[in-house]
Amino acid sequence: MPADGDFQSYCLSPTKPRYRPPPGAVDAHCHVFGPAAKFPFAPERKYTPYDAPKEQLFVLRDFLGFSRNVIVQASCHGTDNAATIDALLAANGSARGIAVVKPTIDDAELRDMNEAGVRGVRFNFLPRLVDAVDPRVHLALARRVAALGWHVVVYFEAPSLAKMVPFLEALPTIAVLDHMSLPDAQKGVEHADFQAYMKVLADHPNLWVKVTGPERISRLGPPYDDFVPLAKTLVERFTDRVLWGTDWPHPNMTTHMPDDGVLVDMIPRIAPGASQQQALLVGNPMRLYWENRF
Ligand code: 0GY
Numbered sequence: 001m002p003a004d005g006d007f008q009s010y011c012l013s014p015t016k017p018r019y020r021p022p023p024g025a026v027d028a029h030c031h032v033f034g035p036a037a038k039f040p041f042a043p044e045r046k047y048t049p050y051d052a053p054k055e056q057l058f059v060l061r062d063f064l065g066f067s068r069n070v071i072v073q074a075s076c077h078g079t080d081n082a083a084t085i086d087a088l089l090a091a092n093g094s095a096r097g098i099a100v101v102k103p104t105i106d107d108a109e110l111r112d113m114n115e116a117g118v119r120g121v122r123f124n125f126l127p128r129l130v131d132a133v134d135p136r137v138h139l140a141l142a143r144r145v146a147a148l149g150w151h152v153v154v155y156f157e158a159p160s161l162a163k164m165v166p167f168l169e170a171l172p173t174i175a176v177l178d179h180m181s182l183p184d185a186q187k188g189v190e191h192a193d194f195q196a197y198m199k200v201l202a203d204h205p206n207l208w209v210k211v212t213g214p215e216r217i218s219r220l221g222p223p224y225d226d227f228v229p230l231a232k233t234l235v236e237r238f239t240d241r242v243l244w245g246t247d248w249p250h251p252n253m254t255t256h257m258p259d260d261g262v263l264v265d266m267i268p269r270i271a272p273g274a275s276q277q278q279a280l281l282v283g284n285p286m287r288l289y290w291e292n293r294f
Helices: 054-064 082-091 107-116 135-146 158-170 192-203 228-237 260-265 274-291
Strands: 026-030 068-072 095-099 118-124 151-155 175-177 207-210
Touching: 026 054, 026 274, 054 068, 054 082, 054 260, 068 082, 068 274, 082 095, 082 107, 082 118, 095 107, 107 118, 107 135, 118 135, 135 151, 135 158, 151 158, 158 192, 192 207, 192 228, 228 274
Parallel strands: 026 068, 068 095, 095 118, 118 151, 151 175, 175 207
Antiparallel strands: none
């Protein structure tokens, strides 16, 4: 099955970043795709990516100076988590996973996933990626995975914030918000929309946020100058509940394919202080994904 014509493969020769992450750094948002011959994409997928197998992810991790990955199940693999779990097992403890599961999944399968390194489930609210699911179905699942000490990852876009708040409040776990919930970078930090987002984060200590996705959020393109103030503000304000990741292999990008080395070199711009970098890249992801301490 060929990848969709619009989409490019990930950057095959990223720049070596000048920034060196602290020892033990975690890339807390990335994916594995296929290889399709072994792990076919889901029939209900909205896009077909290039293969981006675990071996390439681990080469990139080492090249960028990272030690660990959090592998997030992407919509093109639907609720078949085989490729993600295969990568977790191969990583030998240096990766954790976020799964997407059917509400009918049984407890034994959840326990097996936990054994493999899964630590949460993802709820995707983007109509361009998935068909709508009744939020009550998500809530019932969240209650079940809470019992395993898991959390949930929630992907929605900024204009849905008000609609999402009751759902986020009803969640019995930590909820990590993907890609800063895709704010409008043109509006900037001072705009009422971003201020409202920060108020929701301030009012709900169970909400964490990934300062990821400059390639999706920036209107200016590399080096993503309009993304920086938004991410930097979140890191300053919520230092102990922010996560960073590459988003490799950048599914669904049609405008350009980011250079992962350039993304790593943005880290000191969004987290200028050494203690901020330590929290963002090591302390926070370790607590949430490895130490179960949050
Ligand atoms: C991401 C973002 C995207 C895709 C997916 O599940 C997915 O297919 O998450 C996107 O298109 O914005 O997290 O990689």
